Amino acid sequence: MNRKISSLLLILFVLLLLWSLDYFEEVSNKDPLLNRISQIEFSIEHEVVGIGFQNDALVVKTVYYGISKNPENGSLLFIKDGKIVKNITLLPFDHYGAFDVSGNVIVLGTYGIRWLSESTFTFSPSYLVAYSSEGSELWRKEFNTTSVSAAGDLIVARGYLKNGSVVKVFDIKGEELWSLNFGEKVATNGKIVAVGEKGKIYLYSREGNLIRVIEPWKGHISSIKLTKDGKIIVAFYSRDGSYLEVYDEDGNLLWGRNFPFIQDFTVSQNYILVHSNALHILDFSGRTLWSNEHYYPSLVLGRIAISKDEKYIAYGVSGVNLVLNPLFDCDKDGIIDESDPLPINNDLFYRILLTVIVGTSAFWVKNCKRKGKNLEKDMKKLKAP
Numbered sequence: 614m615n616r617k618i619s620s621l622l623l624i625l626f627v628l629l630l631l632w633s634l635d636y637f638e639e640v641s642n643k644d645p646l647l648n649r650i651s652q653i654e655f656s657i658e659h660e661v662v663g664i665g666f667q668n669d670a671l672v673v674k675t676v677y678y679g680i681s682k683n684p685e686n687g688s689l690l691f692i693k694d695g696k697i698v699k700n701i702t703l704l705p706f707d708h709y710g711a712f713d714v715s716g717n718v719i720v721l722g723t724y725g726i727r728w729l730s731e732s733t734f735t736f737s738p739s740y741l742v743a744y745s746s747e748g749s750e751l752w753r754k755e756f757n758t759t760s761v762s763a764a765g766d767l768i769v770a771r772g773y774l775k776n777g778s779v780v781k782v783f784d785i786k787g788e789e790l791w792s793l794n795f796g797e798k799v800a801t802n803g804k805i806v807a808v809g810e811k812g813k814i815y816l817y818s819r820e821g822n823l824i825r826v827i828e829p830w831k832g833h834i835s836s837i838k839l840t841k842d843g844k845i846i847v848a849f850y851s852r853d854g855s856y857l858e859v860y861d862e863d864g865n866l867l868w869g870r871n872f873p874f875i876q877d878f879t880v881s882q883n884y885i886l887v888h889s890n891a892l893h894i895l896d897f898s899g900r901t902l903w904s905n906e907h908y909y910p911s912l913v914l915g916r917i918a919i920s921k922d923e924k925y926i927a928y929g930v931s932g933v934n935l936v937l938n939p940l941f942d943c944d945k946d947g948i949i950d951e952s953d954p955l956p957i958n959n960d961l962f963y964r965i966l967l968t969v970i971v972g973t974s975a976f977w978v979k980n981c982k983r984k985g986k987n988l989e990k991d992m993k994k995l996k997a998p
Contacts (some may be wrong), residue, residue, distance in 0.1 A: 624976030629968040633961065640958055644908035644930070645939040646892065648947050651695030652845065654932035658685060661929040663712025663721065667746050667919040669693060673933050674712045674721055677705035682728055689721070691748055692933065699748045706736060708759040710916065711770075715803075718751065718785055719744040722770070739823040741770050743787060752787035758794075761790070763914025764839070765803020767819060771796050780808055782821065791821035802839035809834035814847065827864040832856070838880045846885060848875045855885060859897065868899040881919045884940075886926070888914045894940060903939050924949055 655661075655675060663674035676687040687703035704725040705996035711722030724739035743763075759778075760771040767790075768783040780796035783789055787812050798809035805815040805824065812834065814827040830851040839845060843862030848855060855875035859867045872889035881884050884902070885895040891906035892914060905912070915930030924941050928934055941949045946958040 619975060622971060626968065626972040626975050629964070629971055630995055633964040633968050636964055637961055640945050640961060642908070643945070644905050644912060645942065645945050646905055646912055646914070646926075646934075646936050648936060648942075648945065650925075650935045650937065650947070651692075652932060652934050653692065653695070653697065657931055659687075660931060661916050661933060664916045664918045664927050664929060664933065665712070665714030665719075666717070666918055666925070666927070667714045667719065670746075671918075671927055671933065671935060672719055673929065674703070674707070674710075676703070676707045678725075680726075680734075680893060684726060687723060689719070689744065689748070692932075692935075695935070701744070701748055701750075703742075704738075704740070708757070711758040711761045712714055713763045714759050715765070717746065717766070717770065718763050719746070720750075720761050720763045720768050720770070721916055722756070722761060724757070739772075741772075743768065743785070751785075754787065756781070758928045760798045762837075762839075764801050767801045767803050767806070769799040769801045769806050771799045771808075782806060782819075788797040790819075798834050798837050800837040800839045802841055802843070805839065805843065807837050807839055807845060809837050809847070811962070812849075814845065816845075825864050827860060829835070829858055829866065831861070835875065836878065838878070841882075846876055850875070855889060857885075859885075859899070867897075870895075870899060877915070877917050879917055879919055881921070881923050884919065884923060886917055886919055888917050888928075892917070892926075892928075894938075905939075 625802040643874035647677040658678055659674055659675045660678040662676050665672050670765045671692040673690040673692060677684040687705055689701040689703055690697050691699035704723040706724050707722050712722055719902060720743045724736045726734055726767045727737045728734045738755060739757040740753045741758045745752040747749055756770060758770050759773055762769045766785045771778060771780045777794065778796055779841055780793040780799055781789055783792050793808060795810050796808040800807040804819060808815045812832055816824040818824055828849060834847060834852045835850050845860040847858050848850055856869060857872065858869040861867055872887060875887060875889045877888045887893040891904055891911055893901055894903040913930055914928040918927045924938050926936050926938050937947065939950060943950055944958040946960060
């Protein structure tokens with residue numbers, strides 16, 4: 614009987630060992646960005662053009678993808694615990710993802726379409742709209758918004774005119790503070806305003822006084838971000854690829870890196886996240902802390918955002934996904950490491966534990982059988998005359 618039990622336990626031990634090794638390989642080869650906490654898919658006619666974290670909600674802006682005489686409306690979505698808790702109807706389109714989220718306000722550009730004939734149309738009307746963190750509309754203005762940034766009590770927006778462009782700076786109530794008759798991309802940290810124009814970056818005080826001009830590189834500026842301490846992060850593009858450069862508050866270049874093509878980037882207190890074919894998480898010295906470029910197939914992330922506590926990352930193209938920041942989940946078990954009592958992947962740990970228990974039991978039964986035989990031999994010797 615013991616022999617059968619021992620054989621069964623040994624077979625089970627081998628199967629569990631193979632099961633654990635297979636799971637270890639699966640975890641090792643799986644992109645952590647696929648370990649979604651939540652996922653919401655939209656129709657293929659809608660595209661995510663803006664995404665950000667605000668308080669305990671994920672805020673997502675979607676627009677209609679394509680040209681139609683009867684386009685579907687865009688949406689401003691508030692998502693909590695993987696569910697849409699508020700859906701605000703927007704006009705169908707937007708310019709280049711004009712959207713930003715700060716602690717007090719959500720600001721975006723939105724526009725409709727007006728057909729002049731069977732084959733000609735114009736994009737109209739166009740609005741710059743500000744919402745509260747709860748989704749209540751604060752104000753709206755007719756404005757062809759192509760770039761927008763909000764921080765503190767400042768909102769900066771760039772719009773286009775027939776003969777050029779205009780940059781306007783508003784307070785949170787929508788009162789215009791000052792403006793410029795040029796600019797392509799804008800950013801603010803609530804203290805200073807950055808305006809990109811033809812390869813140059815103009816820095817202004819919140820009152821509208823020019824502080825300095827940075828001429829970093831001859832190329833097209835695709836996006837600008839400002840940190841709270843005044844660092845300037847700029848993405849450029851050219852025929853040779855994309856470039857990310859970081860400057861200190863005095864305009865001195867700290868470092869720069871080139872990427873194949875920067876689809877999107879965002880910043881937090883400690884990290885710079887760059888989406889360029891793969892997701893790259895950098896620190897402010899330019900060092901790569903994590904990247905998913907070695908996983909195959911590579912994910913199409915679309916727009917990206919990182920939470921204020923830096924523990925969560927959201928991304929989306931035709932849907933929105935919420936995942937843990939891989940830097941906070943090194944064992945890839947879907948639990949933030951600091952609140953995880955186990956030092957390795959939880960599922961893998963329990964598989965190994967079960968394998969060890971069964972293996973130990975198998976060898977214990979086998980050892981008991983050997984001891985029983987030895988005891989039987991000793992008893993026979995004692996009974997021998």
